[in-house]
Amino acid sequence: MVLDKLGGSLQNVLRKIAGAGRIDERTVSELVKDIQRALLQADVNVKLVMKLSKRIKERSLKEKPPAGINPREHVVRIVYQELINIIGRSSDIKLDKQTIMMVGLQGGGKTTTTVKLARYFQRKGLKPAVICVDTFRPGAYEQLKTLCERIHVAFYGEAGNSNAVEILKRGLPQIEKYDVKIIDTAGRHALESELIQEMEDIYEIVKPDHKFLVLDAAMGQQASEQAKAFNNSIGITGIIISKLDGTAKGGGALSAVSETDSSIAFIGAGETPEDLEKFEPDRFISRLLGMGDIKTLIEKAEESIDEEEFNIENMMQGKFTLKDMYKQLKAINKLGPLKNVMQMLPMGKLGLKVTDDMYKVTTDRLDKYKVVMDSMNNRELEDPRIINSSRMFRIAHGSGNDIDVVRELIKYHRTMQKAMKGLRGGNFNVQKMMKKLGM
Ligand SMILES: Nc1nc2c(ncn2[C@@H]2O[C@H](COP(=O)(O)OP(=O)(O)OP(=O)(O)O)[C@@H](O)[C@H]2O)c(=O)[nH]1
Ligand SMILES: [Mg+2]
Structure with missing residues (x-):
């Protein structure tokens, strides 16, 4: 699963607590050290890790376990709650009619994620349709068309037309009757003025309910800089972390975005259209800790x-x-x-x-x-x-x-x-x- 390694080490920590004779200052210090090690290895920001350790230590030693809960269980619960805290909240995604615009840097996973999202809404019983306005990269049209056909999702695009605005003006009326409209845009290797202008033009026509920024998990803590930059230039309503299956350092991207104004909406961990899930911090942490969701x-x-x-x-x-x-x-x-x-x-x-x-x-x-x-x-x-x-x-x-x-x-x-x-x-x-x- 996502972040196997981090999950494994945190599970060991919890097992250790469960088997501890008693909870005293020494046990708690050891526990905190173990947690620090696990999180740092997964690339979670040092400052966050320190803040979290301090909270866990203080609460474990000071707070009295609620009735019916033994001290060991109490500590496990504190760890669980504090981990959820550092990862932040999740974005609110309604299962309703909506228009979504995908943005992000080149190769981040926008197109793959567009298809995953279409599949997600399709699974929820909504009718999705996708428009390709990536006129930048050769092959973008074919890539998206093929992927959409594979999952039987409606697709609109114009091969060879390099004018995104034109494509949208013709395409949007054609997919009028669909519930969820997803617009896949072009990526550039950096957030340069050309990309910003294009995103703004597209925004003006589409007026999307959501602007999702797709970030590659491998970029680790840099994710937070990216998220801030995109948010400042065009505003985003949610982040999708992609390729969580491809890195042991996914903790970096996941925790970094909680420091920005936005929140994680989905996470992607695989190349197939099924490999996307809605991000729920509590659920995610339970799973990481092996509490089997x-x-x-x-x-x-x-x-x-x-x-x-x-x-x-x-x-x-x-x-x-x-x-x-x-x-x-x-x-x-x-x-x-x-x-x-x-x-x-x-x-x-x-x-x-x-x-x-x-x-x-x-x-x-x-x-x-x-x-x-x-x-x-x-x-x-x-x-x-x-x-x-x-x-x-x-x-x-x-x-x-x-x-x-x-x-x-x-x-x-x-x-x-x-x-x-x-x-x-x-x-x-x-x-x-x-x-x-x-x-
Ligand atoms: N393993 C893995 N690979 C992924 C994931 N998401 C995307 N990829 C791969 O990453 C590569 C780039 O993905 P795209 O979806 O084409 O990226 P993009 O942002 O649309 O790229 P541009 O349109 O060129 O800007 C492809 O080879 C995908 O198969 C993921 O969650 N896991
Ligand atoms: Mg693409």
Whole structure:
């Protein structure tokens, strides 16, 4: 997931607190040092880190735990709250008719993010349309057109026309009936006068509800300078941090923008149209701390999967048949890369290792499994434990597959079943604890 490394070290810190004998000055000092190390490694600004450490230290030693909460849980809660504080608020995005203008420097991820946003609103049941007014970079038109076609989003652009204003004057009436209109603009390598002028011209015609600035996570703390500069010249209503998957230093950009007037609206962590999520500081921090954002998962599931197909409760039950497994794999595949979905679950905290094998369930694999399962009878599907070697041979033969594929499917099912059980039980039950803390 986003910021794996930072998450990992913060989770270790929390585990340490959970296992601490008592909370005294020494434990707190140690804890604060560990947190500092983790945040600095992720490129969070030193001043912010110092401010945060001071707050955590003071509060942990001074504040009395509320009734029903032990001192260790109290400290965990303080860490959680203070981390949310440094990351700032989130932008308000309505699920309603709106026009969005995308701005940013060259190569920051505007076009990719335009498509991700279109997909985001599409998933929410709104009708998006995209206009390309990048007349600067050759190939911009084709890039956006192809991406939009891939996700079946309406697109308007004029190949070869270098006049952005003209394109908009013709394009806007054409997409009048769409709910969310997204305008992808050209980038330049610096915020120079030409770019500012063009952005202003486009602004005058479009009069967008939102001006989103797309910032590459790899720029780290410089993000704050960029955000300030764009905000001063044309004003922005939200920031989208892109490419969070590509850097271990994403903490820099994320925390830097909280120092500006604007706030983070979305974060992008991947190249596919699905790899965008609305930025919610509390949710983000819970996930970073390994508190498994089941809510995100459920919400996402509800958007694209009907209930019969995907039942999170069942998934956690641990007892499921091959048929269930197949249904769930299919559902998970619809939600996006398996790895992303798995990582929304509290795997880390429950000490469950998700092996690489579990990530590798590609559509191809699923199709193969489907064929294998078609050669099984109902009893075998209901209770795969009865599949001995002669049955395995029959199934392999009947489905035209190697016996290894059958073996692999059964093994996969077993691993999955164990994983689900692990999720439900778990040793250090963070979910329960967070509930108790009212988080
Ligand atoms: N890994 C990863 N790559 C990304 C992400 N967002 C964008 N990219 C890649 O970054 C490169 C540039 O992205 P674009 O969307 O074309 O950037 P742009 O801001 O539109 O660029 P210009 O139009 O030239 O200004 C592309 O190769 C994208 O695939 C992301 O979240 N993760
Ligand atoms: Mg572009």
